Amino acid sequence: MVPLxxxxxxxxxxxxxxxxxxxxxxxxxxxxxxQYQSWFIKGIIMGLRENLGLETVRRLELRRLxxxxxxxxxxxxxxxxxxxxxxCVVVVDEEGKPDGIFTESLLRHLILSGSxxxxxxxxxxxxxxxPWVKMTDPIQTVLEAMQINNxxxxxVVDEEGKxxxxxxxxxxxxxxxxxYPRVVMVQRITPIKPVHKREGA
Amino acid sequence: MTDKSTHSSFDEYQxxxxxxxxVKYDDALHRALAEEKVSAxxxxxxxxxxxxxTIQEAVEKLNQMKKGCLMVVRxxxxxxxxxxRDLLMKVSLEFDEIKNExxxxxxxxxxxYVKIGDSSAKALSVMAVAGYRHVPVVDEEMNVxxxxxxxxxxxxxxxxxxxx
Numbered sequence: 095m096v097p098l099x100x101x102x103x104x105x106x107x108x109x110x111x112x113x114x115x116x117x118x119x120x121x122x123x124x125x126x127x128x129q130y131q132s133w134f135i136k137g138i139i140m141g142l143r144e145n146l147g148l149e150t151v152r153r154l155e156l157r158r159l160x161x162x163x164x165x166x167x168x169x170x171x172x173x174x175x176x177x178x179x180x181x182c183v184v185v186v187d188e189e190g191k192p193d194g195i196f197t198e199s200l201l202r203h204l205i206l207s208g209s210x211x212x213x214x215x216x217x218x219x220x221x222x223x224x225p226w227v228k229m230t231d232p233i234q235t236v237l238e239a240m241q242i243n244n245x246x247x248x249x250v251v252d253e254e255g256k257x258x259x260x261x262x263x264x265x266x267x268x269x270x271x272x273x274y275p276r277v278v279m280v281q282r283i284t285p286i287k288p289v290h291k292r293e294g295a
Numbered sequence: 296m297t298d299k300s301t302h303s304s305f306d307e308y309q310x311x312x313x314x315x316x317x318v319k320y321d322d323a324l325h326r327a328l329a330e331e332k333v334s335a336x337x338x339x340x341x342x343x344x345x346x347x348x349t350i351q352e353a354v355e356k357l358n359q360m361k362k363g364c365l366m367v368v369r370x371x372x373x374x375x376x377x378x379x380r381d382l383l384m385k386v387s388l389e390f391d392e393i394k395n396e397x398x399x400x401x402x403x404x405x406x407x408y409v410k411i412g413d414s415s416a417k418a419l420s421v422m423a424v425a426g427y428r429h430v431p432v433v434d435e436e437m438n439v440x441x442x443x444x445x446x447x448x449x450x451x452x453x454x455x456x457x458x459x
Contacts, residue, residue: 141322143456172387181380198379199363205354205382205390212388241449246428263445264426270452271423274321277329277416278423 142273146234151227151250154236155268156259159249161186164193164217168204171196171216182247182260185220190256192249194220199246226251229258236266324455328416333409336418336451337432337441343368344377350386350401351394353377364429364442367402371438373431375402408433411440415451418443 162171162183171183175198185194196216204211204219211219226249227235239248240263250259271278320326327335343366344353357365357377367375377398385401386393393400408431409417421430422445432441 142324143322169388172383176384179384181383198383201387202354202357202363202379202382205387206351206358209391237449237453240445241453244446246445263428263449264422267419267423267448271419274325274328274416277325277414278420 142270145273146237147232149233150230151233151236151261152229153269154233154261154265156250156261156265159184159257159260161190161257162196162216164220165215167213168196168216168219169212172201172212180260183216184224184249184257184260185216186257192224192226192251192257194222195224195247195249196220197247224249226257227261228253233266233269236261240266324452327451327455328419329414331415332411333413333415333418333432333443334411334441336415336443336447337411338444338447339441341366341439341442343439344398345369346374346397346399348398349395350390350398353398354382354386354390354394357382364444366431366439366442367398368439373406373408373433373437373439375399375404376406376429376431377402378429406431409443410435419448422448 157180158178160174160178160180160183162174162185164185164187166185174183175181182195182197184192185196187193194217196219200219200221225239225243225245225247227239229250229252236248239245245262247260247262249257250261252258318329320329342356342360342362344356346367346369348356348367353365357363357379364376364378366373367377375398381401381403407421407425407427409421411432411434418430418432421427422443428445430443431439432443434440
């Protein structure tokens, strides 16, 4: 990998492109490099759409991952989620690889079934398929996964496939907002309250 | 003399719009965020309950509608929202004891909302900065007229990417 000057992206080497974006070196595989090579040559990069394909999941504001074992009681998992104010726990196997996920939307369905589920293990109530992306995948993958699967949380795994972080809708929104600071970040969040008393004299 | 001064000021007149430069946008999404209103993202129809609804009825409705959030409304005015996060934090372990209580006991009161005339960027800002997933939309009289959901935002983004 050859370090390049910031924002000067035109180097191709051994089927991969090395770029420096926001002081981060990102290595793209050959498939992606072909797709974006023409953009580099034309010099039309750094828009959101291009960055979604170029920048990796590592660039997102990742959240701390809360993990559980399949034998953990649902009650304990809820306590964990409450403690960390997070909407899911990722269930991992002995090797730390994602094995399932338990989310607050699954919990919503359980609530009406009576309180007995609270003292049952997670493995009977979790979603068996935990959506995940690699740390080196393009951010576009997260957007597509959220849209296709209609999900909120995506587990991030390292090179060995071990669960290491969490991302999802909030991380993606923050990333997109960063690209349009003048239209998004300056927006007043709280509504303007009417003035009840006359100001001044 | 009078005529001369009139002519002079007329000659010096400059149309203020001569210097107007239209806003330049980086891409279609940038334009959409700045120019399209919240109404382009909001979900219709939306689900509401009254403050007198019991917690059990509210959870049943959430499950029936397959929604992650209900708006609590009195006389069409927004008084709160009940979301999956409220159920996790305040209901899940205590359901048997509180299921017949009114939903106002566990809802989020004073929720952050956007007005129907706000730009779509504002809804995104509430999600990105404040971290809310569902953002109620109200009109000028504060009547509830929709909700911005995460699914609709994702669809809005990809729609404008595809439009490029």
